[in-house]
Amino acid sequence: MKTALSIAGSDSSGGAGIQADIKTMSAHGVYAMSAITALTAQNTTGVTDILDSTPAFLSAQLDAVFTDIFPDAVKIGMVSSSELISVIAQKLRQYGAQHIVVDPVMVATSGSRLLQENAVQALKTELLPLAEVATPNIPEAEILAEMPISSPEDMERAAELISRRYHCAVLCKGGHDLNDANDLLWKDGTGHWFKGRRINNPNTHGTGCTLSSAIASNLAKGMDLEEAVRRAKDYISGALGAMLDLGRGRGPMNHLFDLKSEYMKEAE
């Protein structure tokens, strides 16, 4: 069985973070592991509290995973401080981690800040250069590229700039509107658009976490980056299209949309 590791924060409401990652990896038939960077007290309406892991404890979790079940791919999500970012970068280099997907989580859909302002530089210089692909949404790409984005051409300019500066492929996600949920992959000096069909579902909590975990799962299975992204987008469309409606705010997606077993029918 292929294996993947999520290095991310816990979302007590189960829609984003580690919980979304494990659901996504499991739905892809990949064995999921975790190294938790922070606990969040969070639901569909917002984040009420955050408790960071200590650098030493995060380091111990990474040692425990890498010295026993080596992951075929690694996804990195919420990491709030530069100290934790440095621990991750050092451990990934030490163990020679493969197929690293960096989701540069900065602000939750609900508006709460998940990355300290003074940690943006560490994210850029220590994590991005380790990434096979980074997956910023438009506001995150604006911060990483240090330019405003208000058109598809701006997305191309920003993705190219981030890719060139930090030596990684960049998937700039268009979920934050501009166009029709179209995402741009910039790799080796050229851009490729993945056309999306915008699904009229307000429950988008965890779409970014889910997309990056689906890409990591597909890379773990041996797909090339373009195929991994194309299939991950199909997964998001299926999970959004299943129109789950839970909670009083921006609810989570349904990761069970494609499982046709008797157990699932009974659960409906």
Ligand SMILES: Nc1ncnc2c1ncn2[C@@H]1O[C@H](COP(=O)(O)OP(=O)(O)OP(=O)(O)O)[C@@H](O)[C@H]1O
């Ligand atoms: N309404 C939608 N219909 C179809 N696809 C969508 C929709 N909203 C987002 N997506 C897709 O979901 C993926 C995540 O994109 P998005 O820009 O929402 O990331 P994000 O902001 O990091 O997510 P998050 O909500 O977790 O912060 C992208 O592939 C995007 O195109």
Ligand SMILES: Cc1ncc(COP(=O)(O)O)c(N)n1
């Ligand atoms: C622990 C954690 N990680 C990531 C996100 C971002 O996801 P979203 O933007 O959908 O709220 C989150 N809310 N919580």
